[in-house]
Amino acid sequence: MTDSEIIELVNRSLVSEFELDPGVMTPDALLVEGLGFDSLDFVDIVVVLQQAFGVTLREEPRVREVRTLGDLHRLVIEKKRELEGS
Amino acid sequence: MSLRYKETPISSRQVVVTGLGAVTPFGCGVPTLWQALREGRTAVRHCPMLAEVKGLRTTVAAGVPEVDAQGIDRKKRRYMSKMSIYATLAAREAIQMAGLTPDHLVDIRTGVCVGSTTGSTFEIEHVFGEVLKERKMDGVKSTHFFKIMNSSCAANVAQALGIRGRLLAPSAACATGTIAIGLGAESIALGKQDVMICGGADELHALTVGVFDTLEASSRAFNERPDLTPRPFDRDRDGIVCGEGAGLVVLESWEHACARNARMWGQISGFAVSSSPEDIANPGPESMIQCMRTAVEESGFGTDEIGYLNAHATGTLRGDSAECEAVEGVFGRDIPVSSLKGHMGHTMAACGGLELIATFLMLQEGLLLPTRNLDHPDDTCGRLNLLRKIEHRQVDVALSNNFALGGVNSAMVIRRSIGDR
Numbered sequence: 001m002t003d004s005e006i007i008e009l010v011n012r013s014l015v016s017e018f019e020l021d022p023g024v025m026t027p028d029a030l031l032v033e034g035l036g037f038d039s040l041d042f043v044d045i046v047v048v049l050q051q052a053f054g055v056t057l058r059e060e061p062r063v064r065e066v067r068t069l070g071d072l073h074r075l076v077i078e079k080k081r082e083l084e085g086s
Numbered sequence: 087m088s089l090r091y092k093e094t095p096i097s098s099r100q101v102v103v104t105g106l107g108a109v110t111p112f113g114c115g116v117p118t119l120w121q122a123l124r125e126g127r128t129a130v131r132h133c134p135m136l137a138e139v140k141g142l143r144t145t146v147a148a149g150v151p152e153v154d155a156q157g158i159d160r161k162k163r164r165y166m167s168k169m170s171i172y173a174t175l176a177a178r179e180a181i182q183m184a185g186l187t188p189d190h191l192v193d194i195r196t197g198v199c200v201g202s203t204t205g206s207t208f209e210i211e212h213v214f215g216e217v218l219k220e221r222k223m224d225g226v227k228s229t230h231f232f233k234i235m236n237s238s239c240a241a242n243v244a245q246a247l248g249i250r251g252r253l254l255a256p257s258a259a260c261a262t263g264t265i266a267i268g269l270g271a272e273s274i275a276l277g278k279q280d281v282m283i284c285g286g287a288d289e290l291h292a293l294t295v296g297v298f299d300t301l302e303a304s305s306r307a308f309n310e311r312p313d314l315t316p317r318p319f320d321r322d323r324d325g326i327v328c329g330e331g332a333g334l335v336v337l338e339s340w341e342h343a344c345a346r347n348a349r350m351w352g353q354i355s356g357f358a359v360s361s362s363p364e365d366i367a368n369p370g371p372e373s374m375i376q377c378m379r380t381a382v383e384e385s386g387f388g389t390d391e392i393g394y395l396n397a398h399a400t401g402t403l404r405g406d407s408a409e410c411e412a413v414e415g416v417f418g419r420d421i422p423v424s425s426l427k428g429h430m431g432h433t434m435a436a437c438g439g440l441e442l443i444a445t446f447l448m449l450q451e452g453l454l455l456p457t458r459n460l461d462h463p464d465d466t467c468g469r470l471n472l473l474r475k476i477e478h479r480q481v482d483v484a485l486s487n488n489f490a491l492g493g494v495n496s497a498m499v500i501r502r503s504i505g506d507r
Contacts, residue, residue, distance in 0.1 A: 020162065036161075043227065044228050044229065047224070047225060056224075073493070
């Protein structure tokens with residue numbers, strides 16, 4: 001899976017799950033202030049991305065540092081690469 | 087409604103109905119329901135979901151056509167299964183009809199009492215059948231529990247409307263809707279709330295149909311002619327047809343409704359609920375008689391003043407006969423009686439609210455609806471005055487019955503005009 005394919009699947013998964021406008025899915029979009037996610041949404045983001053990519057995010061401390069959609073893209077790419085390298 | 091402890095009235099606050107809301111197998115809205123009932127239509131259809139289940143002998147049901155839930159904000163809707171969506175849409179219609187403002191809704195004197203037979207069966211199936219099948223928590227979302235909990239409908243209606251008062255969620259199988267409205271009325275009569283949004287909701291699932299099929303109580307002989315079933319009181323009746331929906335009403339104290347010049351559809355005059363411990367699956371006539379008598383006594387009317395009876399009559403052999411025997415025991419043979427299950431099946435927890443709404447409309451419009459599919463009244467039912475066509479008649483006071491698996495009886499007396507009794 002290329003980085004752009006991962007980014008596309010992250011965006012598609014979030015748009016579908018949270019009924020977002022695809023037009024707002026820019027890397028600099030703030031997840032809370034911009035996309036309107038709250039704490040319960042973050043629980044479900046983890047579930048949705050775990051199912052989409054087969055990675056484990058529930059116990060991942062880097063999740064707490066995610067602020068923007070671009071941060072999320074980078075985290076999923078890193079987790080995917082770790083999974084592929086293991 | 088005059089609540090009494092022994093012979094002593096403990097409250098005389100009248101409870102009036104100012105709003106009606108319905109999501110039914112005919113579609114969304116009270117006007118849609120009323121038009122379909124007046125035209126004698128059926129909402130029973132072939133149900134592919136049931137046909138897929140091996141061993142299930144019933145393939146007909148009365149499902150709700152697809153509803154537009156996009157008007158409910160996603161952050162509220164994410165906790166809702168279909169039954170909570172139905173309940174919320176019905177609540178909104180009832181509130182709009184009642185003319186309640188956002189200020190009324192957030193007042194701590196406004197509460198909610200909405201029940202369902204279970205939490206969302208679809209969600210339970212999803213969680214236990216798919217997510218937890220491998221005994222792993224990875225797929226469990228934050229919202230599952232809010233759809234599964236027994237109070238899901240009440241909680242979601244309250245969240246969607248911003249309710250800050252009482253939040254009650256009774257569950258008593260098919261009597262749930264009537265009991266929810268009765269408990270809401272008592273909350274107002276006791277002076278604990280001024281406004282209550284009350285009723286029941288349910289979503290159709292193969293498990294519900296399967297329960298009745300297992301109990302030999304579901305209709306099977308009309309899978310190729312869904313329009314001919316269920317057949318309450320008819321000699322060829324062969325059981326229940328399951329449905330879904332939501333029936334909610336806005337109840338207010340008479341003083342509260344008067345103070346804002348609200349239109350009143352009528353009042354809740356009496357309510358009774360009782361247990362029937364002799365049989366968990368088949369309430370007997372004796373306990374039905376006791377329940378109806380208690381509701382009538384609470385209303386202050388005589389049994390001869392009840393001008394119409396909306397029966398629970400689901401189309402089962404034993405249930406319809408027992409109810410007819412009980413009705414005759416309380417009211418004699420002349421009282422006009424009909425059941426609406428032949429039009430829209432048995433909508434489970436929604437039926438109490440929906441049938442009460444229809445009964446209020448009958449009283450308002452001065453016409454009594456017949457039982458659909460009642461072609462040949464059964465010998466065990468036919469002694470009663472069973473309506474087989476629309477009867478134009480001015481009736482002021484009516485009684486609505488709902489009986490349930492679990493040995494639960496409920497009866498409610500309503501009145502078109504507003505008065506002291």
